[in-house]
Amino acid sequence: MQKEVDEGVKNKLPLDTEQKIKAAAKEVFLRKGFHGAKVKDIAEAAGVNIALMNYYFRSKEQLFEQIFLETFISFFGKITTLFNEETPLEVKIWKVVDQYTDFVIENPLLPVFVLSEMQKNELTFFKQLDVASIFKTSFFARQLREEAALGNIRAIDPLHLLATMMGSIVFPVVARPMLQHISGMGQEQYKEFLIERKQITPRMIMAYLKPD
């Protein structure tokens, strides 16, 4: 594996081929899913031949597993990280919505891919990642309890809050073909629509959290 290329002399040299294959594979997998993606397409997209893919990754399965794991982590890790920053609650909610919205706007295919492949596979890998305890004992969960105890907000299960926020941010992206069509919006207009939600979602959540 060549890692560092002498950039001064030859700029045309292929950047790390392993990464190039992975990047191409990710694109194709995201667009077509595991079964829809054909190794020929991936190889073409990567600009290499099929044999080389097998040289780096033993099989389509292994290539997929690596990519899915990374993609899952970027999809889900991103938001839990944001949630666990030590910021005041209301600020945090605005910030999470803002940044996660940007994230899904820039990676529009990622959510459907993760959600649908997650449902199809057995996903033994869940057991490896110890996400469970991470969330329960999280700063965010504690923060919600404390604010509720202080009477600053209504008590709420952090999972409900997570589900509501992710739903409100992610759904308009995964249902874009449908929503864009019924609204008759164009590309740009629909992006505006998604950005408008940066206001609506936090306002809705804060309105709900406000104690009676």
Added chain:
Amino acid sequence: MQKEVDEGVKNKLPLDTEQKIKAAAKEVFLRKGFHGAKVKDIAEAAGVNIALMNYYFRSKEQLFEQIFLETFISFFGKITTLFNEETPLEVKIWKVVDQYTDFVIENPLLPVFVLSEMQKNELTFFKQLDVASIFKTSFFARQLREEAALGNIRAIDPLHLLATMMGSIVFPVVARPMLQHISGMGQEQYKEFLIERKQITPRMIMAYLKPD
């Protein structure tokens, strides 16, 4: 095609084979998606042989198209129908959430299937269905405008409301493997969780809609 069976005499007789194949195909397609579903699996699930599938539906594609169209309509038509009933706004919101939640609980695989296949295919069929105008000129859209004009609620784009509600109801179902795992809930417990949301979602929306 045999349509009417003499029910008095023979109850064991196979129910309409065409429907049997379609039902089996729907199950398999929902679980595995178009490319993941193999005609052999479908034939087995239907308890018929492959040749017979081709006798009724010319190809896998045609079988899929029929099923996808029906599934899409049941997924999306269901909620727009509910939205357009002539009920007072707040009652309607509670009702939509309640009934659509029940619907997705009973058809948990349907949303991911629709959303992910929608993203993969070209979906020329959208043009056939004239959903666009149906939504814009809907009773629901008018209702929202009128209530806002009366000062009963804050003004809101009906599409935002639709996206928020669907997201809040649908996301916890499509992300179930993930959410259930991080929360450590079992089947039953997770269903309870979904039902709790019948309270949370409408309250959140009403809290947002309340004018300042």
Added chain:
DNA sequence: TTAAATTTTAAAAATTCATTTAAATTTCTT
């Protein structure tokens, strides 16, 4: 410069899959 590591090219073997066909059998209709 040479040996080892990497990459490309080519190809073929093995497998899986959707589809087609034809013939045989069963079930339904009249």
Added chain:
DNA sequence: AAGAAATTTAAATGAATTTTTAAAATTTAA
């Protein structure tokens, strides 16, 4: 019972895909 429709069986075809192999070409490092 006769003829039509539905269903099964089995086989074959052909295309697509994955996997494997072998060797040539290139690059890298000692």
